[in-house]
Amino acid sequence: MCSLKRKLSGMSSPNATLDFVPPPSAQYAQDVPMPGSEAHASVQDYSNLQSLDDFMRENPFAPKEKRVPAWAVPVNPEYSIKFNDLCVKHFIVPAFEYDMPHQQCETVSVQFGDRKVDATGPFASKKHAKEEVCKLAWPQLLEMDEHLQNKRKRPEPPQSYSGGIDSELLAAENFIGLLQEYTQANRQGSPIYEDSRTITTPIRFSCTVRIEDIPGTPLGSSTDFYQSKQEAKRAAAREAVLWLRSQGKMHPAPPSVNKRLKLDQPFAMELSPKSTGLTQLVSNADLNPGAKTTSAARLHELAAVLGFRPPIYESHPSVPPRGKTMNAHEMNSAFIDMYVRFSDQDVQKDSRLAGPLGKVEHVHGRKTAKEQCCREAVRILEEIQRERAQES
Structure with missing residues (x-):
């Protein structure tokens, strides 16, 4: 009690000072008028306020309507x-x-x-x-x-597309399977087939195939068309199989195939001891019974009779000759350079078989080129046949 008095007495001395600053809330309270005063009445004017009952009466509560999903309208397609x-x-x-x-x-x-x-x-x-x-x-x-129906009814020009191999010859053996088995047995890549189709109806298909034994030349024909892709693929595989057999890389066709095709081969039993025995290409040649024998078929027949291996056709894409006027079919088809050659073993037997024979250039269509280049080879083989007949 004494200490408190001493402090108070010290603060009441003339030399004592008091540093006291009121808080901000106290300063703000000094500016706010007291309720009930004239200043307070002038500041707080509630005459324009609306009561809650009046507001609810003017703005009644209206719940939102529930959205009902629209039913799907059925469509008659x-x-x-x-x-x-x-x-x-x-x-x-x-x-x-x-x-x-x-x-x-x-x-x-x-x-x-x-x-x-x-x-x-x-x-x-x-x-x-x-x-x-x-x-x-x-x-x-x-x-x-x-319009398309009337266009189809118009007579098409004859030989608009070259025909392919007869279906009976294509079905004689499983050429696709034989070619696949050959490539697998020799550790080669699978055959590469390339097919194409005609632009206009009726749709026709052609096919070529490449194998590692002759990578630079496609086997088959891009100008022989078939009704289905499978038939075109069989035709390409068939030509590859026949070529492999002509090179002695694949076994000949079994006798049952020739018997089923009903092709007569009396000359096959009369071959000389030097014969290669590869006479299956004669039975598989594109021959129609009763039809005129082509130069290509005649060439295969003479080669078998004389004991030569079947000839090899070398063909390459070409361009039309200069100044040639082409029709629409020729513009969409291929021109071919082609020649025939025989194996080295046959050339050793007769030197007249050396070199490319019957070389033709800028010929439209593979079949036409094949027919033309076979004529010279047929002439040489017929000459050899006559000489052998005179010697005997």
Whole structure:
């Protein structure tokens, strides 16, 4: 108690000072007028306020309506189906484009061939849009169908496409399997097939094949066309098998094959001891019973009778001769350079078989080139046959 008095007495002395600063809340309170005073009444004016009851009366509560999902409207795809079927018939691929900015299809278009049709919505769904644009495009597609039908009825020029090997010869052996087995047994890569097709209907197919034994030259024909890809592939594999047999790299065809083909071979039993025995190419030659024998078939027959190996055809793509006027078929087909050569063993037997024989250039079509280049070789073999007949 005494110490407190001493402190108070010290603070009451004339020399004592008191540094006291009021807090900010106290300073703000000095500026706020007291409730009930005139200053307070002028600042707080509530005359324009609305009561809560009046506000609720003027703005009654209205719950939001529940959204009911719209039921999907069924679509009858009549024109979509008809449009698609007719496009498939003529190998036409339609392209549909939909404009859907807000999950709703506004416009749709379809491109088919060189025609384009647009339809403006809005549409309930893409199915509705597709049906509508197909309905609009249907008359134009019918017009195209009629034009294509009339075009097919026109008589096609004869020999528009060169024919291939007879189906009976293609089915004589499993040439594709034989070629595959040969490449596997010799640790080679699989045969590489390259097929092509005609541009116009009816669609036809051709095929060539490459093997490691003769990598620079495709075997088969790009100008002989078949009704299916499989037939064209068999024809290419068949030529590869025949070439391998002519080189002595593959076993000859079994006798049952020749018997099934019903091709007469009386000369095969009369071969000289020097014969190679590779006479299977005669039975597999492209001969039609009763038809005129071609130079190529005659060449194979003479080679077998005289004991020579079957000849080898070397062909390369060429260009048309200068100044030649070509028709539409020739412009879409190949020109060939071709010649015939015999094996080294046969050249040692008769030097007249040396070198390329019957070389032809700029010939349109593989079959035509083959027929022309065989004529000189046939002439030489017939000369050899006559000399042997005179010696005997």
